[in-house]
Structures are given as structure tokens and as C-alpha cells.
Amino acid sequence: MPSTRRHFGETPEGHAVHLHVLTNDSGMEAAVMDYGAILVSLKAPDSEGRVGEVTLGFDRIEGYLGQHPYFGATVGRYANRIGGARFLLDGKEVRLAANNGPNHLHGGVRGFDRVLWEAEDFEEDGSAGVRLRRLSPDGEEGYPGNLDVAVTYALTDLDELRIDFEATSDEPTPVNLTNHTYFNLRGTGDILDHVVQIPASRYTPVDEGLIPTGEIAPVQGTPLDFTAPHAVRERIAAVPGGGYDHNFVLDKKPGCLACAARVEEPEGGRVLEVLTTEPGAQFYTGNFLDGTLVGRDGQRYGRHAGFCVEPQRFPDSPNQPGFPDCVLRPGGVYLHTIVFRFAVL
Numbered sequence: 001m002p003s004t005r006r007h008f009g010e011t012p013e014g015h016a017v018h019l020h021v022l023t024n025d026s027g028m029e030a031a032v033m034d035y036g037a038i039l040v041s042l043k044a045p046d047s048e049g050r051v052g053e054v055t056l057g058f059d060r061i062e063g064y065l066g067q068h069p070y071f072g073a074t075v076g077r078y079a080n081r082i083g084g085a086r087f088l089l090d091g092k093e094v095r096l097a098a099n100n101g102p103n104h105l106h107g108g109v110r111g112f113d114r115v116l117w118e119a120e121d122f123e124e125d126g127s128a129g130v131r132l133r134r135l136s137p138d139g140e141e142g143y144p145g146n147l148d149v150a151v152t153y154a155l156t157d158l159d160e161l162r163i164d165f166e167a168t169s170d171e172p173t174p175v176n177l178t179n180h181t182y183f184n185l186r187g188t189g190d191i192l193d194h195v196v197q198i199p200a201s202r203y204t205p206v207d208e209g210l211i212p213t214g215e216i217a218p219v220q221g222t223p224l225d226f227t228a229p230h231a232v233r234e235r236i237a238a239v240p241g242g243g244y245d246h247n248f249v250l251d252k253k254p255g256c257l258a259c260a261a262r263v264e265e266p267e268g269g270r271v272l273e274v275l276t277t278e279p280g281a282q283f284y285t286g287n288f289l290d291g292t293l294v295g296r297d298g299q300r301y302g303r304h305a306g307f308c309v310e311p312q313r314f315p316d317s318p319n320q321p322g323f324p325d326c327v328l329r330p331g332g333v334y335l336h337t338i339v340f341r342f343a344v345l
């Protein structure tokens with residue numbers, strides 16, 4: 001099915017912003033915005049065949065121009081936190097924008113979610129898609145090197161939204177690109193009754209500032225053990241910090257596309273499987289949502305109104321010699337694929 005493009009508003013600088021709407025044969029619909037390469041909306045059928053919204057977001061561009069916690073965003077140049085907003089690269093200190101206390105979070109003050117991308121619609125093998133590109137200039141938010149980045153969204157007739165990230169650089173630079181969609185598979189209320197399975201027997205513990213300590217610890221015997229399915233509600237009270245916000249070390253081979261999480265919503269029967277080629281995934285239960293943000297259809301997003309599964313290289317890898325390498329070098333290509341696969345119970 002083809003994609004359609006519609007005007008969504010303007011940036012503060014007066015540039016037009018468009019939504020690219022992808023549809024498939026089962027009635028799924030994904031709306032992707034060229035500002036921030038953001039997934040603005042995703043609709044999927046429930047077990048009765050009713051197609052409904054499954055993400056948190058805004059009806060209007062103004063919501064995305066204001067403060068919000070990365071709803072649907074493409075996050076980069078480095079997703080999650082870099083401790084002290086600094087690191088050593090080939091022996092030289094690199095200083096980044098600090099936007100989370102003393103730390104760097106999700107690409108800095110003006111990350112990839114707050115810039116306009118160049119968009120091109122396409123149709124390929126029965127999938128409707130949009131490819132977004134930009135050049136992140138040398139020095140942006142402190143990062144070294146010009147980074148040529150592309151993010152491609154494609155909606156398939158297998159009820160999968162596939163996101164492919166690709167980047168090259170003319171200087172060594174850390175790269176960690178992800179998508180920060182908040183899902184609520186019921187479309188309303190909180191996600192505490194969603195049942196989650198995460199194939200990860202280890203995680204990366206953090207300090208009070210949510211910076212990894214460098215350890216890789218077993219989940220066994222903790223509320224983070226989702227190797228068998230559990231409702232979020234079951235053990236969330238035992239998690240320090242008001243809910244889940246942890247990087248899981250996935251039990252998979254590096255580079256291969258495999259499951260990061262499977263989430264079921266028992267009432268409407270929607271099932272989401274998240275697949276990734278990356279070694280980790282942040283499971284975040286919207287702990288910092290506090291009811292002040294008014295989103296789509298006037299909904300107030302309170303604590304645990306949505307959850308995120310953010311596939312990623314491990315947080316703070318530029319400062320953690322024990323974590324998988326995250327530096328892209330000239331001549332190399334950074335590739336990451338995420339699949340959001342929908343089914344019903």
C-alpha cells in the first residue's frame with residue numbers, strides 16, 4: 001500500500017513539517033514525522049479486529065516542539081546516558097552537552113529528535129515506507145565527526161513496522177541510535193497489567209544518577225527477571241526508583257535480529273514483539289510521567305501510562321571498557337534494525 005504525506009505544521013524557524021502515513025492490508029497505520037524522525041502514531045488491530053492507537057503522542061506539532069520525554073523519537077547520536085557528559089576517545093577527551101544533571105542523555109539539548117530530516121516516501125515488496133536522512137555536523141552537541149544518518153521506516157503486510165538505522169562518519173565517534181516509542185497496547189490507562197517477557201539473563205546495574213557501574217549482573221532472584229512472563233504490576237513496587245528503567249543484556253548473538261521483548265495486553269489481546277540486532281534493550285515503564293502532559297485526544301499521561309523497549313548499545317559505553325564497543329570509524333558502517341511485530345492472542 002502506498003504512503004501518503006500531509007502537512008502537520010511548522011518548525012519555530014518556519015520550515016514545513018510533514019507526516020508520512022504508512023498503511024497495510026490489515027488496517028495498521030503508522031505516521032512518521034520528518035521533524036525528529038518521530039513515530040507520531042501507530043495503530044494496530046486487537047483480537048476483535050478493532051484497529052486502535054497503541055502509542056503515546058500528540059495530535060499537534062506544538063506538543064513535539066515543547067518539552068516531552070522523547071515520545072516516538074529517533075534518539076541519537078548516542079541513546080541513553082553518558083556519565084559526566086564526557087569520555088576519552090583514542091586518548092583525547094570529548095565533552096558533550098550536559099542535559100540530565102551532569103550527564104548527557106539521548107543526544108543532548110538538541111538531539112536527533114529536535115531537528116528536521118529530509119524525507120522520501122517509497123514502496124517496496126508490498127511495504128510502504130519513508131526514508132529520512134540528515135547530516136549531523138562535526139561538533140553537534142559536542143560529538144566529533146560529520147555523521148551521515150538515515151532512518152527508514154517500513155510497514156509490512158506481516159504487521160511489522162521495521163526501522164533501519166544506518167550511519168557513516170568521517171571521524172571516529174560513538175553511535176547508538178534507537179527509537180523511543182511509548183506503547184500502551186490497550187490504548188488508554190496504565191500498562192501495569194501488560195505481561196512482559198524479556199529474554200535476558202543479565203542486566204547492567206546503575207548508580208543513583210542512572211549511570212552504569214560497569215558490572216554485568218544476573219537478573220535471577222530480582223524483579224528484573226522477565227525470562228518467564230510476568231505482569232508489570234507483580235513486582236514493580238520492589239524496583240527502586242519508582243519502576244523499571246534498566247538496560248537488559250539480551251541472550252542473543254551479537255548482530256543477529258532477535259527478540260528483545262514480547263508484551264501481551266490481556267484485555268484487548270494485542271501482542272507486541274520487539275526485535276533488534278543490538279545487544280541491549282532499555283525497558284522503561286514511564287516512571288517520570290506525572291500527569292502534567294496532555295497528549296492525544298486530551299489524555300493526561302500519568303505514571304506508567306506507557307512503556308518503552310529501546311534496543312541499544314549499552315548506556316555509557318564510551319566510558320565502560322567492559323561493554324561492547326560503540327565507536328564508528330571512517331570506512332565503517334553503523335547498522336541497526338528494530339522490528340515492532342504485532343499479533344493478537
Ligand code: BGC
Binds near residue numbers: 070080106210245284
Ligand atoms: C531513560 C529514562 C528517561 C526516559 C525519558 C529512557 O530511555 O532510560 O531514564 O527518563 O528515557 O527521557
